[in-house]
Amino acid sequence: MTKEIKEKIHIAKSGARLYTTNPYFSLRALADAADIEIDTIYKYFTNRRSILEFYYESIMIEYQESTQNIEGYLDFTLSEKLSNLALTLIDLMAEYKEFVRQTYKPFVVCNSRNQAFNQAFKVQLKIIYENDPHQSRLSTVFHTDLLYKAGLTNFHLLIRFWLNDESPANQKTMELVDKWTSFVQEVHYTAVIDKGFEFAKYIFYNSPLNPYGATSKNNSDE
Amino acid sequence: MQPLKTILMSDFPSSKYDRGKIFAKTGIKVGANYARHYLKTILGSTNKQNSAFYNQTAQEIFSEFTKLRGTALKIAQSLSIDQGFLPDEFSEVMTQAQYSVPPINRALVRSIIKQELGKFPEQLFDSFDANAVAAASIGQVHKAILKDGRKVAVKIQYPGVRDTITSDLGLAKTLFKRFVKNKAELENYFDEIETTLRLETDYIHEGRTIDRFYSRLADPQIDIPKWIEDYSTERVLTMTYLEGEHLKEFLARDPSQVEKNRYGQLLWDFFHEQILQFDEIHADTHPGNFLMTTDNKLGVIDFGCVKKFPNDFFRDYLLLLPTHLNRDIKEIIDLYKRLDVLKSNPEDDPVERKYFEFCINYGYTFAMPYESNSFDFGDPEYKELIRGYTRNAPLGNEIRGNKHFIYSTRVHLGLYHFLMKLGAEINTSKSREIVATAIKEFDFISISIKKSPGNYPGFDD
Numbered sequence: 001m002t003k004e005i006k007e008k009i010h011i012a013k014s015g016a017r018l019y020t021t022n023p024y025f026s027l028r029a030l031a032d033a034a035d036i037e038i039d040t041i042y043k044y045f046t047n048r049r050s051i052l053e054f055y056y057e058s059i060m061i062e063y064q065e066s067t068q069n070i071e072g073y074l075d076f077t078l079s080e081k082l083s084n085l086a087l088t089l090i091d092l093m094a095e096y097k098e099f100v101r102q103t104y105k106p107f108v109v110c111n112s113r114n115q116a117f118n119q120a121f122k123v124q125l126k127i128i129y130e131n132d133p134h135q136s137r138l139s140t141v142f143h144t145d146l147l148y149k150a151g152l153t154n155f156h157l158l159i160r161f162w163l164n165d166e167s168p169a170n171q172k173t174m175e176l177v178d179k180w181t182s183f184v185q186e187v188h189y190t191a192v193i194d195k196g197f198e199f200a201k202y203i204f205y206n207s208p209l210n211p212y213g214a215t216s217k218n219n220s221d222e
Numbered sequence: 223m224q225p226l227k228t229i230l231m232s233d234f235p236s237s238k239y240d241r242g243k244i245f246a247k248t249g250i251k252v253g254a255n256y257a258r259h260y261l262k263t264i265l266g267s268t269n270k271q272n273s274a275f276y277n278q279t280a281q282e283i284f285s286e287f288t289k290l291r292g293t294a295l296k297i298a299q300s301l302s303i304d305q306g307f308l309p310d311e312f313s314e315v316m317t318q319a320q321y322s323v324p325p326i327n328r329a330l331v332r333s334i335i336k337q338e339l340g341k342f343p344e345q346l347f348d349s350f351d352a353n354a355v356a357a358a359s360i361g362q363v364h365k366a367i368l369k370d371g372r373k374v375a376v377k378i379q380y381p382g383v384r385d386t387i388t389s390d391l392g393l394a395k396t397l398f399k400r401f402v403k404n405k406a407e408l409e410n411y412f413d414e415i416e417t418t419l420r421l422e423t424d425y426i427h428e429g430r431t432i433d434r435f436y437s438r439l440a441d442p443q444i445d446i447p448k449w450i451e452d453y454s455t456e457r458v459l460t461m462t463y464l465e466g467e468h469l470k471e472f473l474a475r476d477p478s479q480v481e482k483n484r485y486g487q488l489l490w491d492f493f494h495e496q497i498l499q500f501d502e503i504h505a506d507t508h509p510g511n512f513l514m515t516t517d518n519k520l521g522v523i524d525f526g527c528v529k530k531f532p533n534d535f536f537r538d539y540l541l542l543l544p545t546h547l548n549r550d551i552k553e554i555i556d557l558y559k560r561l562d563v564l565k566s567n568p569e570d571d572p573v574e575r576k577y578f579e580f581c582i583n584y585g586y587t588f589a590m591p592y593e594s595n596s597f598d599f600g601d602p603e604y605k606e607l608i609r610g611y612t613r614n615a616p617l618g619n620e621i622r623g624n625k626h627f628i629y630s631t632r633v634h635l636g637l638y639h640f641l642m643k644l645g646a647e648i649n650t651s652k653s654r655e656i657v658a659t660a661i662k663e664f665d666f667i668s669i670s671i672k673k674s675p676g677n678y679p680g681f682d683d
Contacts, residue, residue, distance in 0.1 A: 069344040072352050076328060083329035091336040169337045169457065171381040178327055 001065055008044050009062070010034060012055040016099040019052060023102075053107050055099070056117035059092040060124070078135065079178075079185035081128045085121075086155060086177045090162055090170070101163050109156050121155060122148040132188070138197060139188040154180065325354035325362045326380060334378050338455040346453070350376070358510070360423060360526070365463060373463040374450060375523075379423060387419045403620040414625045418505075422526040425459035431502070431525040432461055438499060443488055445519040464521040466513030469643060479647075486599065486646020488520040493637055494653040497540070497660050505529040505629045507636025509643065529629045535561070537664035539630050540657050543592050546585040554582060562624050577622060584611040588634070592654050599638065600645030608638065 014034035018025045027048065031038040045051045066088060067073060076084065093100045108117050125148045129135075158180070162173040325331075331352065335343050343350035347366040354362040361379040368374055395412050399405055421427050429449040440446040445464055453460035467475075472485075489512065496503045504511075506527040513521030531539070538560050545553045558564040558581060565571075568578035587607050591597035598604075641648065 066342055066344065070332070070352065071344070071350060072328075080327050080329045083327050084332065087329055087333035088336075088342075091333055091342075094337070169334070169381070174330055174333060174381045178330060181327075 001061070004044070005061060007040065008054060009058040011036070011041055011044065012051055012058045013096070015048070015051040016055045016096045020098045020102070052103060053111070053114050053116070055096070056108055057120065059089055060117060060120040062092055063088045063124070077185060078128070078132045078188055079181040081132070082181040082184060083177050085124055085128065086158060086181070087174065090159070090173065097163070100159070104159055118152055121152050125151045135188045136191050136194045138193045323357040323359065325357040328352040330381065331364065331378050334381065335458060338458040339453060368450070374453070374460050375447065375463045376453070377425065377459040379425065379457040384420070384423050387416060387423070391416055407621045410625045411621060411628065414628060418527060418529070418629070424456055425454060426456050428459055428526050429454045429461070431528050434502070435504070435522070435525055438501065439492065439495060443519055444492055445515050445521040447523060464513055464515055464523055466515035466521050468513060469509040469640065472514045473644070482644050482646045483648070485514055485520055486641050486644050486648055489637065489640060490648045490650070490653060492520065492522070493633070494656045498656045500660070500663065502528040502530045503633055505633050507633050507640060509640055512640070531626050531630060533664055535624055535626045537661060540661050540664070542585055543589045543657055546582065546589040547593055554585070561627070563622050580611070580614070587611060591648065591650050592657065595651040596647060596649050598647045599641035600647065605642050
């Protein structure tokens with residue numbers, strides 16, 4: 001992580017912390033809270049909103065950074081990688097839960113001007129799905145933007161669930177993530193559709209009712 | 223792809239409905255297996271086929287119980303200790319329940335550590351192995367290295383495991399209540415189990431217990447981990463890592479009789495030393511909780527279940543040993559009454575007589591190792607004797623015995639079964655003295671017992 005990125009993250013987090021006490025804080029107050037010069041803030045951001053929006057981008061950067069350091073991450077299953085994405089983001093947001101409660105919807109879910117977090121999330125989903133070698137052949141057909149959009153929507157719903165989760169150490173959220181990702185994995189790993197497709201193909205080409213079939217017979221005649 | 227499937231956390235059902243469903247499913251599976259087996263028996267099956275049947279059924283039960291984790295799996299562990307109830311194939315499979323449950327999703331482990339200790343494992347430790355080295359009923363253990371270079375074991379509690387205590391015990395209680403006459407006693411038993419299980423899920427409590435046992439019992443021959451308090455919470459427990467082999471691995475490399483006797487003696491002395499200290503007793507004598515360490519020590523690694531028995535109960539429990547060896551019938555009947563095993567004189571009541579006859583013979587068998595200066599736990603006849611009594615226990619529709627028997631028997635039976643598996647010959651002379659000393663001390667310190675100290679030949683000599 002570069003010095004500039006670290007500085008930007010520091011400013012965004014200080015802003016998120018300040019927001020919960022005063023949503024209309026001045027940049028001077030932020031500079032004081034973050035213990036930096038106000039010019040440093042202007043170097044990276046144009047206004048208060050851009051700082052707060054960057055908070056969500058920053059947790060995605062931190063997720064990428066931390067995932068690189070996980071021993072044996074490449075051996076993780078699809079379910080574990082998806083769980084890691086969801087839970088790491090939630091764990092990073094946990095320190096700023098009140099800020100997330102107040103801003104997640106306007107800054108992330110319903111923000112048509114800045115889609116940086118949503119885009120980054122979908123990119124991460126794409127990386128996870130496209131690099132998992134255990135999926136069935138047919139499931140790879142569904143690796144489209146629709147799948148990643150659905151994943152993002154699920155994540156938004158998960159955040160809503162987590163914000164209302166009062167179980168000790170967010171155990172209910174953990175269980176939900178686990179059940180959700182396990183289901184997704186089961187769908188993507190199952191060979192039933194592959195086998196069914198092969199079976200149907202065989203029947204199609206070898207059925208006596210198929211006018212174009214009996215290829216094996218023709219082949220053997222040759 | 224199968225191994226991938228087994229590590230899914232989704233296999234952990236937390237709701238009462240999910241857990242009840244698994245109990246029912248297991249029952250149906252086992253029932254179907256037995257029906258098949260019964261048909262084969264009619265057609266004439268061999269011992270080999272019987273063994274394969276038991277093994278298959280046990281594997282299926284184990285596979286379902288490991289999904290439940292939590293309290294239900296604890297029951298499976300108890301069954302693996304009290305081997306007499308089960309065929310060998312069952313016990314072997316159930317023994318796995320202690321440390322080879324499929325581990326949970328590795329991303330969850332990471333998140334639990336972040337939530338409990340405030341940082342991700344890669345930030346906290348110099349190295350953290352995401353793959354669990356052991357996974358049991360309540361939590362799983364990961365190997366890690368602290369920033370200061372110390373090797374540690376990090377025990378992570380499964381999410382929602384505390385909820386399973388209430389739901390599983392509730393389910394078990396409902397079942398038992400249908401055929402147990404003395405329901406109030408049943409409540410006492412369940413309260414005792416619930417209290418102990420709740421403590422087992424409090425890792426701070428376990429950490430403090432580790433500290434106490436370390437200062438009490440760690441010596442040049444007994445290795446006990448050190449608790450790392452800064453890296454522990456109620457759901458994460460960090461302690462120094464002990465390298466070694468479990469009993470199964472130890473036996474697999476065909477050790478000499480001298481080695482077996484040495485480790486057996488260490489375990490025997492470890493337990494009797496605890497009696498003499500009149501303090502907490504390690505109450506989970508399961509092979510999974512002991513290690514033959516790389517530096518030839520006996521390692522004790524799990525302190526979740528420890529008990530401090532009330533003085534009057536403990537004194538009476540210890541008294542069972544000399545009184546059975548002496549065959550002092552009057553004293554034995556008095557003891558059984560005090561320990562709630564008998565309700566009235568066995569001469570006057572055939573039901574009481576049935577319990578009495580069973581208990582006195584079983585009690586004598588149990589006290590046999592203390593009769594002379596050494597005892598060979600590897601003697602197959604002794605193993606058969608113990609198994610025979612356990613199998614032929616008079617099962618009625620009422621609960622007998624003080625509630626503290628649950629754990630005192632678990633300690634003692636677990637110790638015997640460990641030594642029988644190990645095939646160790648034990649010098650018991652010192653332990654006889656310890657029991658006699660402890661009884662005298664209890665007589666001295668206990669004001670609730672008015673009886674004067676007795677003379678117990680064979681123990682006092």
